[in-house]
Amino acid sequence: MTDTALDTGARAHTPSGSVRDFIELLKPRVMSLVVFSGVAGMVVAPGELHPVLALTAILCIAVASGAAGAVNMWYDRDIDAVMARTAARPIPEGRVDPDEALAFGVVLSIAPVMLMGLALNWTAAAILALASAFYIFVYTIWLKRRTPQNIVIGGAAGAFPPVIGWAAVTGDVSVGSLLLFALIFFWTPPHFWALALYRKIDYARAGVPMLPVVAGERATKVQMLVYTLLLLPIAVGPYFVGIGGPVYLAGSIVLGLLFVLCAVRVLRDETQKSAKQMFTFSLLYLFLLFALMIGERLAG
């Protein structure tokens, strides 16, 4: 190292980020829905879990989800910089060094899997590892920039949390947990395509082949309607395997019909207003479905 380099290093530093920046790397808002669906899986699973072990499982799911988000931000830093929605993230804004973000994400991806295996069981740990690997390698690195089906296949990553929560309690994967997986899996495309409809220019500029960019708005809206229709019978499925009761059954039908109605409005609307409303409703839809499951189980 030269004297000049030493001098420069002594007076100024490249940013290494604040604690808040690193928390932002964990995508806290995404994490909250992941945790909520994981908790739902734990609550509705047959069996009991010591409160300390239950909290440990929730913590593992939360940290692993955040870590996958950090690695995603590291890999996508180039396209994040050109999209209005993501340009203010810590890496594109230069607040966190990319290498630090990667190291942070990798370390936090491994620790929860080990803890889940040692504290709960290795089935839950294996599914947790699979979910992280799927999100990073299959969705982020392989599919996202290559195919308009990116969020259809990649949506599986977001569908794992209730399966992990269920497995933490029972140590296995069963029809009930697979139904919860299917619920999120079929919810993901209309949710993300609603967003992609009003962020189409952003995605096109970044070169991400989201369906509205590649196939056009009409084809996307038709597919969104198809997925909401497919979701109707899937969402009532938990009732028939004993996960939800009559309140859940009624709620899932009403919410499902409202989701279909949203898709119909999007199909008829030439502006982006309905798509924005559908995106917001999709979050409420999933939150309420899991809340009904949890509420009915705790009340019963």
Added chain:
Amino acid sequence: MDENRTPATVPDAEAARRLRSKNLAVLAALVAFVALVYVVAMVRMSGG
């Protein structure tokens, strides 16, 4: 993309403050992790 960016620089005092905050956060996380592993071990050994 980010390779072409010139990273913003921050003054010494600000960098030191951030580093101290991060060190404390890492310390807190490690202590919490050790405590959690201890409690989990106790629960598991008691048959929980």
